[in-house]
Amino acid sequence: MKVLISGGSGFLGSAFSQELIERYRTQGKEVMITWLTRDSNKAHPDDINMMTYDELKKSDMSFDVIMNLAGAGIADARWSDERKEQLIASRIKPTQSILSFIERTATKPKLLVSGSAIGWYGTQGDKPLTEHSSFETDFAHRLCEEWESLALKATDYDVPVAIVRTGVVIHPEGGMVAKLLLPFKFGVGGQLGDGQQIMSWISRDDWVGAVIFIIEQYLFSQFGHKQRVSNNDNVIETRSDTPAFVYNLTAPNPVSNHTFTKTLGSWLHRPTLFTLPEFLLKLMFGEMSTLLIDGQKVLPQALSDAGYAFKHVTLKQALEDQK
Incomplete structure (x- = not known):
């Protein structure tokens, strides 16, 4: 299998690459992974190939799967107008480069896996949300929708698309947990606001496992036939007959922020006595505070089906098993 990944060196792309290589080599299968990068001198593992976006423009290579994960972290900085433009551009530009490659290459990939987030659903409190659910319009939705809509144009070139809407990824090496480790270890961790907002999470191991599961279904089980791969609730309508689907990459048991706080504190053997009130979160983070204050109860219906x-x-399992 030959896989091209934008965002391959990131928190998710690197873990996916490592697991796919180890799993396939154990099975005696060949796998070649290439990371798309803007810096040809970027450090990378010896068993990973590197390709710049400029090289992609001229490349005649073929890939079985393309993964489109590149994008600046949505919670890494306050949402100024400039930051919003950066968040959009960091997703749109790599996607455009990939689409240009797909359009001109003679041998099309068998599947495009394109990143997104559960922010697509907007703020909907504790309402259960599946792939069939509608959305509320806010910046997070508009960002995800623009990214998804562009990626779906791959179906115009007969390339199936799997959109993966990712929740909060749990692993001590990165994401939310890594950012919280220091304050929690010092005993100053605590809940946000009233703590009742729902957090839809997934362990990094399960994120990687779910993406590999989706890819293998497409490549090895004739996943292109709608009746074999999906209930109709996760089918995305496109301009062509080429299939496109969406998957919520979340665990089946979302938790409240209060439960998350207590579970993380228990795992670290630290008290969780503090509370950051809602007004202070809004003052500190502005519009971005919606990611902390407003919950989403997003369920992995398509994966389960x-x-x-x-x-x-369970969150406890995810924290204890992933070292």
């Missing part, structure tokens, strides 16, 4: 078996169904 397709038969994916989660390794970590």
Whole structure:
């Protein structure tokens, strides 16, 4: 299998690459992974190939799967107008480069896996949300929608698309947990606001496992036939007959911020006595505070229907098993 990944060196792309290589080599299968990069001198593992976006423009290579994960972290900085433009551009430009490659290459990839986030659904409190659910319009939705809509144009070139809407990814090496480790270890961790907002999470191991599951279904189980891969609730309508689907990459048991706080504190053997009130979060983070204050209860209906078996169904499992 040959896989091209934008954002391959990131928190998710690097873990996916490592797991795919190890799993396939153990099975005696060949796998070649290439990371798209803007810096040809960027450090990378010896078993990963590197390709710049300029090289992609001229490349005649073929890939079985393209993964489109590149994008600046949505919670890494306050949402100024300039930051919003950066968040959009960091997703749109790599996607445009990939689409240009798909359009001109003679041998089309069998699948495009394109990143997104559960922010697509907007703020909807504790209402259960599946792939069939509608959305509320806010900046997070508009960002995800623009990214998804562009990626879906790959179906114009007969390339199936799987959109993966990712929740809060749990692993000590990165994401939210890594940012919280220091304050929690010092005993100053605590809940946000009233703590009742729902957090839809997934362990990094399950994120990687779910993406590999989706890819293998497409490549090895004739996943292009709608009746074999999906209930109709996660089918995305496109301008062509080429299939496109969406998957919520979340664990089946979302938790409240209060539960998350207590579970993380227990795992670290630290008290969680502090509370950051809502007004202070809004003052500190502005519009971006919606990510902390407003919950989303997003469920992995399509993955469950397709038969994916989660390794970590509780937050406690995810924290304890992933070292």
